[in-house]
Amino acid sequence: MTRGLVVGNWKMNLDHVEAVHLTQQLVSVLASRPAQHVDVTVAPPFVDLRSVASVVEAERSLISVAAQHVNDHESGAFTGEVSVTMLRRLGVATVLVGHSERRSLFHMDDQLVASTLRAVRRGGLDAILCVGESLATREARDERSFVRAQIAAALGALEGHDGVTVAYEPVWAIGTGQSATTTQVAEMVDEIRDEAARCGYAAARVLYGGSVTADNAAQIATEGRVDGFLVGGASLKAESFAAIVSACNDCYAERR
Numbered sequence: 702m703t704r705g706l707v708v709g710n711w712k713m714n715l716d717h718v719e720a721v722h723l724t725q726q727l728v729s730v731l732a733s734r735p736a737q738h739v740d741v742t743v744a745p746p747f748v749d750l751r752s753v754a755s756v757v758e759a760e761r762s763l764i765s766v767a768a769q770h771v772n773d774h775e776s777g778a779f780t781g782e783v784s785v786t787m788l789r790r791l792g793v794a795t796v797l798v799g800h801s802e803r804r805s806l807f808h809m810d811d812q813l814v815a816s817t818l819r820a821v822r823r824g825g826l827d828a829i830l831c832v833g834e835s836l837a838t839r840e841a842r843d844e845r846s847f848v849r850a851q852i853a854a855a856l857g858a859l860e861g862h863d864g865v866t867v868a869y870e871p872v873w874a875i876g877t878g879q880s881a882t883t884t885q886v887a888e889m890v891d892e893i894r895d896e897a898a899r900c901g902y903a904a905a906r907v908l909y910g911g912s913v914t915a916d917n918a919a920q921i922a923t924e925g926r927v928d929g930f931l932v933g934g935a936s937l938k939a940e941s942f943a944a945i946v947s948a949c950n951d952c953y954a955e956r957r
């Protein structure tokens with residue numbers, strides 16, 4: 702049986718001092734409310750990664766550290782970019798690949814998502830592949846084939862069968878306060894599991910992201926049949942993030 706996974710995507714929030722503070726708070730709340738069935742990951746901005754990894758190591762916490770993005774090249778003339786090797790040496794275990802904000806604001810197309818995913822796996826790090834349709838795509842009732850195509854383009858370029866989690870994040874639900882309904886989540890999760898299996902990733906965990914809060918997490922975890930969450934806004938406060946971790950953990954405890 703797989704374990705749940707809850708990932709906090711801090712986006713471009715919190716400088717390294719604030720990041721250390723939040724990590725310390727998280728370590729202490731999670732220690733007081735152990736979540737045996739769930740892995741917990743935080744994805745701070747690049748400049749915070751070492752500080753956050755140091756806190757986690759010093760506290761011997763099980764929280765793992767992810768980066769929000771990486772360049773698909775190993776080294777060279779890519780001003781402003783960071784490589785997989787650099788991240789690994791900082792203690793980073795996982796990288797988010799193809800978050801919708803990277804896709805829409807930084808021109809990350811399916812091809813670049815695929816080569817970034819390849820670079821992450823080749824470098825021995827785990828990846829969280831983000832997929833999800835826009836509102837226009839959903840209104841055109843094209844969301845299933847759209848998301849399947851995103852997955853096929855990314856996973857089809859890989860050789861292995863593990864180390865990838867898929868996060869379903871409908872673009873219209875991100876940061877809007879309007880999460881997908883549990884029916885919408887469950888339907889898409891089935892679709893994603895099927896497509897991932899077709900690409901050789903039958904065991905991939907599937908997360909949901911998009912306006913997840915302490916109030917809706919339990920219902921989405923149970924009825925949406927997800928393996929966990931990718932959390933933006935609600936991951937910036939230790940209390941709300943820990944509540945989401947607990948909700949996911951309770952759901953896993955019941956499934957056992």
Ligand code: PGA
Nearest residue numbers: 875876911912932933934
């Ligand atoms: P949100 O962001 O929880 O603030 O909607 C989720 C994400 O972008 O990963």
